[in-house]
Amino acid sequence: MKHHYLKNVVTLQLDDDKCNGCGVCLNVCPHGVLGSEEKKVQIVDRNACMECGACAANCPFNAITVNAGVGCAAAIIKGALTGREPSCGCGENCC
Amino acid sequence: MITGEGASKSCCGRGLSAVEEQMSSCIQTPAGAHWSKGTIDTPSGKVLKISTELEFRDISGSWKARWGINRMRYTVPPGLYGVDNPDNTSPVFVTANYKMSFDRLRKELAGLNAWIMVLDTKGINVWCAAGKGTFGTAELVRRIAAVVLSRIVSHRTIILPQLGAPGVSAHEVRRQSGFNVVYGPVRASDIKAFLKAGMKATREMRTVKFGFVDRLVLTPVELAGIWKPVAIIAAALVIAAMTGLVTVTFSGLYPFAGAILMGAVVAPVLLPWIPGRAFSWKGWLMGFLWTLAVLRLHGGLAQTGTIWNMSALLFLLPAISAFLTMNFTGASTYTSLSGVKKEMRFAVPVIIVLAVAGIGSWLIGRF
Secondary structure, three states, rough: OOOOOOOOOOOOOOOOOOOOOOOOOHHHOOOOEEEEOOEEEOOOHHHHOOOHHHHHHOOOOOOOEEOOOOOEEEEEHHHHOOOOOOOOOOOOOOO | OOHHHHHHHHOOOOOOOHHHHHHOOOOOOOHOOOOOOEEEEEOEEEEEEEEEOOOHHHHHHHHHOOOOOOOHHOOOOOOEEEOOOOOOOOOEEEEEEEEHHHHHHHOOOOOOOOOEEEOOOOOOOHHHHHHHOOOOHHHHHHHHHHHHHHHOOOOOOOEEEEHHHHOOHHHHHHHHHHHEEEEEOOOOHHHHHHHHHOOOOOOHHHHHOOOOOHHHHHHHHHHHHHHHHHHHHHHHHHHHHHOOOOOOOOOHHHHHHHHHHHHHHHHHHHHHOOOOOOHHHHHHHHHHHHHHHHHHHOOOOOOOOOOHHHHHHHHHHHHHHHHHHHHHHOOOOOOOOHHHHHHHHHHHHHHHHHHHHHHHHHHHHOO
8 A cells, every 4th residue: 555645745856957867766766756758757656755865866967856854753843942953863762 | 894904903993094993883893793603704804704594682682672672772883794605796785784774684695695784874774874864975985995895896886775875876976986886675575586687676676665564563662752751740640649639540541541552553553544644633533532432431421520521531632642643754654854844833733732721621620
């Protein structure tokens, strides 16, 4: 069963002009968010994106941008309390 | 084990360059570790040979880590290791120095000749470390140089777990180290099929699932995480009971224990079958159903005393479950930062209002 979280919130952006269709991003996406057609990559399941940032980090052409981070409520609470970016800022309990 | 140029000497203390000391890779010497079985001579020194069989203590160690026992010290020293009789043509697998990550990998390499390069991820698993960047381009490039991988293998390919990709830029690794990164399957159990297919992972191998069992094994961490606040509240109740302010009874406490279980275990396990998308909503719904069951068990209004007691439970219990399930977003494998932020903007104020209303109702009912 494929999980889907909230709709229409993710920050994933693909720049068609920069993409040369190498497909590295397809290989690193853990949720099948990207697909390719006629040597161009496309976003085929946007709502399945978890903003891990693997595609953007591995795109040699900087064609993908995403505000990557941890989708973790505890990290966001901790970040809000300490004024830092949310991160699994491990004490004994983290992801 | 090789941790660097000085590796032919003993690991810690002698013969290490300043750079290596900064890497602080020598946490302990693993020579006596139960999973090591001898050494392999290589052009860059002796490499520890490791077993591919998991023993009882490996499995029990995993369970302890899942319950939060000794979790942050469940590590393997970073460096290079050998499986069976690897040579300069053998594949190189990269993993994190969380022992559970290391164990999963070595178990699946049984029957292969291979190298394992363990990165220093501060004892964090591959995916989380990649998110933080400790399983990342910089550490990978540094480790390739430190173990002098170019002298050990004649090929220039390293296989990374796909879930390490958020921290790594494959093109940068190639530019800085000369090694080509190939992303392997998500699950170590697919490694042999991946190698057989000529280092190609199918779409299936590339997809993260989050099935019933995956969710179930993560619930102990949730429970372990709330152990402390629960203990504090319990201690406060005991003290309050001694002063005679409140009476603590089993029938007064089990509704709360149930709400915790609903939020931290039942809702996570039943996740995809509970309608809706937001985790806090799913938790709230489970907590609400539980509260209805509790009220029914108590014989409804007649037994719970007053309308105030009843509304206290209806406000408070589902709010506890909602909060705990919202926290499971961190353990889940598909929630985005943007999504969780959006959920929390709504859920956190609602949970606070419900909790205040619940406690308020209880106080009104008492006095």
